[in-house]
Amino acid sequence: MKSPEITEPLLRTLLKEQHPDLADLEIRRAARGWDNELWRLGDDLALRMPRTERAPGLLRKEYRWLPAMAPGLPLPVPTPLRLGVPSTRFPEPWTVAAWVPGTPADRTPVSRSAQAAEALGDFLRTLHEPAPPGAPPHQGRGGPLRPLADDFPGRLADLSPEDTGIGTDDAHTLRALWDDAVAAPAWQGPPTWLHCDLHPANVVVADGALTGVLDFGELCAGDPATDLGAAWLLLPQGAAPRFFEAYGRADPAMIRRAKGWAAIQSLALIDVGRNGERGLPGGKVTWGHAGRATIQRLVGR
Template identity: 55%
Template sequence: MIDAEVDVSEDLVRALLRERHPDLAGLPVREVEGGWGNQMWRLGDELAVRMQRMDTSLDLQLKERRWLPVLAPRLPLPVPVPLRHGAPSERFPKIWTVMTWVDGTPLDLGSITRGDHAAETLAAFLEALHVEAPADAPAAEGVGAHPEDCSDGFEHFFQAVAPAELAGVIRDVWGEAVAAPPWEGPPVWVHGDLHPANVVVADGTLAGVIDFGALCAGDPAWDLAAAWLLLPAGGTARFLESYTRVDEATVRRARGLAVMKSLFLMSMGRNGDLGLPGGKPHWGPVGRDALDRVLKGLGG
């Protein structure tokens, strides 16, 4: 566990590269906007340095290092692939990883205009990802579990930001998810944290998926929730037509999880408006738009 937050600067990134990977130290280094648990620095045109910042455990980056090289070759969208590693040191007491750069604009700063294409692209990506995970895959702990196991998290976000006029229907959708039968198949690979800041877009459609720190073996409903969070109005129905392995219980769980994730985005937006650490002011409207799509039902 690493508790200290360290200020990361261009000079620090370059100094670390000189120490561990001097052949990369001469490439241009520039900060990438966003990030919370980790901070990204663009390294040249094709690489990025992922610097642990607020995350208090090494596990998330170590998980990406272990599994992304295995998963990336069979996924139909670009994902970051770890290439070089950095260990904690006196100069920087956390870990860092040099990864391939995934080109595009994060969706929370961009938009999808080719909704049908994006829905089909998301479905193809998730069908490729959602295969049975090996026995040594990271277990579902919170993320990847049944919604019933996440009721405390839902209640926290609900109490913080749920619009009073929608409280009843929000609880109804969540209740349906909690009451839904659990996933009956084998645990599959799950990204676990698909929201607008963790995908990139280009040419009006999805162009890549990033931040696999929540990767685990679990319930695919956690990723199907992204149909409401990422796609414009009408996109969820097209997605569900294209994702061939869906069932009614999984959709119920996914819709409830989409409500919780929408409330999370709204909570981060509120924190930003209040000037609290880690707040993202522009996530509030993103979350509210997603919530409205969820509450409209499967048509999104």
Template identity: 40%
Template sequence: MALMPAADVDITEDLVRRLLAAQAPALAAEPLELAANGWDNAVYRLGSTRAVRLPRREAAAELVLREQRWLPGYARRSPVPVPAPVYAGRPDAGYPWHWSVIPWLEGTSATQVSPEKRTPAAEQLAAFLTAIHVPAPAAAPVNPVRGVPLASRSAAVLERLEDTHGYPEAARLRSLWAAALEAPPHSGPAVWFHGDLHPANVLLRDSPDGPAALAAVIDFGDLGAGDPAVDLAVAWLMFDGAGRRRLMAAYSAAGSGQRGGWERGGWERARGWALVLATAMLSNSDDNPVMLETGRFAVRQLLRP
């Protein structure tokens, strides 16, 4: 059984209150409620308008520092809210890593909305990606497993596909992967990306113009600079055929010049990234039904004719 990574530090309400009391005492009396306990971070809702986000593993500690430094720039460019930190916490009270107070963003996780009802958000998500996919400075962080050349992820993907019980369509998926590796590499400048864009990190809201609209994008711990195709994997991770066509058309039509060389193999690489992320979810989420179903959905989409 493949499970989520174990926590290196147990994140409890008492720990969060001690950190707030030591560094942000004006917030320490606000109600606290555990909102999420993911692979990398625990999130506690703080009152009605804020949340506290804390790494639960040492491997994620650097990601919070990355968010604290760079996410305010994303927030200035984004057409929808993103959780830019409003307070940057430090190691304290027996807790070894940096942590953040962030805005609490209202919305319904796209994982709780049927794929066909996600479709109206496709153009809005494309507009979000167009806005953040701008050339990054030389000092921008490089994520070693996201936005890099696809070939660097080949060993991991092929190892997962050796599990023919978990992947009964492994032969077709290996062919898909081989085709993605043949796509021309990203030839433009390194651009900013989200790095972990899937339905659990997208919030939707009801809209008078349709069943759902984009409300916010969350969890930027994997942000970095490189090939934006990693984010376009969301076309398979979140949408069915109708939504995927709408997202692809909107993204292709907007801002292609600033991304430099996007259309030259971009969607083929995005399809490869969808396989990278889907297999990571399927091979490591036996105790996380939401991620497991997201991976299954993406594989079904990838295998559609």
């Protein structure tokens, strides 16, 4: 059964049927994300409505795990508070979640470098606890880099200097950084909880400060270095040392792997940005800007 178009009348009807105490709150569209549409519900809540085939599974995962984790995290997150069940009106699950105010960092980058470095380091130090039995396993991202060793060079070669914002010498530097990350010793500790999708569209900013972390659909257990790539994906140039000081657990091998994860995620952001420049479905021009900024930080520009 194909999901119907998501509209304010449909959402109000779903709330009247399943969560009638919320049905009189104001409903307004907020954003169209990669997997879900986001609608504001009153001042403090949001409706997350799936729009891709994989989205229902991601929403169920968030609903299963995030409520227990959220109270201990030092930044606000969109905690799922209620679950909407599939019905004849809408055939997939959906959630009512806490609204996290702020502007996504792909549209308003972090400018308060020290605050953001310390806030992000504290957040990931808190999140990166050993995951319990039954935690969602990683699906490539979150695992070792070596299986991706041949993927990065090809993707980099497919991008022009205009796409990446760097010339030949810096491209060689980026390739050497990748090779060093792949060669770094693998994670030997227990799998830890990971956000696993920490790019600029998944954090929010207010007055230049990092104020919240969004979209835990990729939540899984794996190598913490995956998330530590956020030091270059999210933070201004020069903020990485302060971030790692706040995080307090990173050894040299972790930092090498983290740079690799930042590098390959930067290429993914640029690909999405190119699609946006061409007007293709799923394209987001702001992601391309974020990917190029990441590369500039990695090569020291």
